[in-house]
Amino acid sequence: MAEPITQAPNSSTRVLDRATLVLNRSWVPIHVTTVRRAICLLFRDAAAVVSPSTMQTYSFAEWLDDGHTHFDAWVSASRHRIAAPDVIQLTAYNRVPAHRAPFTRRNLFARDGHTCQYCSTRFRTDELTIDHVVPRSRGGPTSWINCVVSCVSCNARKGDRTPLEARMRLMREPKCPRWSPYLGLSRRQHLPTWQAFTGRVTASS
Ligand SMILES: [Zn+2]
Numbered sequence: 001m002a003e004p005i006t007q008a009p010n011s012s013t014r015v016l017d018r019a020t021l022v023l024n025r026s027w028v029p030i031h032v033t034t035v036r037r038a039i040c041l042l043f044r045d046a047a048a049v050v051s052p053s054t055m056q057t058y059s060f061a062e063w064l065d066d067g068h069t070h071f072d073a074w075v076s077a078s079r080h081r082i083a084a085p086d087v088i089q090l091t092a093y094n095r096v097p098a099h100r101a102p103f104t105r106r107n108l109f110a111r112d113g114h115t116c117q118y119c120s121t122r123f124r125t126d127e128l129t130i131d132h133v134v135p136r137s138r139g140g141p142t143s144w145i146n147c148v149v150s151c152v153s154c155n156a157r158k159g160d161r162t163p164l165e166a167r168m169r170l171m172r173e174p175k176c177p178r179w180s181p182y183l184g185l186s187r188r189q190h191l192p193t194w195q196a197f198t199g200r201v202t203a204s205s
Helices: 010-016 035-043 060-065 105-111 152-158 192-198
Strands: 019-023 029-034 047-050 074-077 080-083 087-090 128-132 147-151
Touching: 010 035, 019 035, 019 192, 029 035, 029 192, 035 047, 035 060, 035 087, 047 060, 060 080, 087 192, 105 128, 105 147, 128 152, 147 152
Parallel strands: 019 087
Antiparallel strands: 019 029, 047 087, 074 080, 128 147
16 A cells, blocks of 8 residues: 555645544543544554544544545545544553643643733734743743743833733733643634534633
C-alpha cells in the first residue's frame, strides 16, 4: 500500500487540518488531533476509525473499502479517496492524561480567551503577549499562576512592575485550568458528531 498522504490537492488541505477526536481504548476522549495525524495513526494500525452513528470501528483497510457515502469530507491520497474520520480510537493506549493542563502558549491563550487580562479587550493571537504578573526580574516564575495574556500596549505600560505598582487590575486571578482534551480548541472546530462521546460539546477556556 502506498504512503497514505504525501501530497494533498488544495481542496484536501483544509480537510487534513480539520479536528479529529481521539478516544483511548476504553472510549474516553483524551485528545483532539488533525485529520492528517489521524490518518497516519490509522495507516500504522495504531488507531481505528469510529463511526459516530453506529459506534462500529474500522481498521484503515476496512475504512478504505467501506462506501461512506454519507461523508462529505474527503482526502485524496494516491489512488484512494479517504473519508476524513471525525473520531478515532487508539488500539493500544488506555491511559487518561494527567489532569493538569500542560503550560503552553496556546493553552494560556485559550485559558484567557485571547483577551488581555488588564484591559479586557479581545485580540488576535499575534497582537497578544505573555505577561509575568510578578516580573521575571523579580523571580516571578513562568507558570499558570504567574502568567497572563496581555496586549502589547498593556504589557509595555506595566513594564517591570507588579500590577499593584503599575496600578493595573487583573480581570481575574490566574489559575491552572483543568485539563481537557478540547483545551485550545475553538468552539467552531468542534464537530457535532463528537456529542455521542462527550455528552456535550463545549469549548473550554
Ligand atoms: Zn490590554
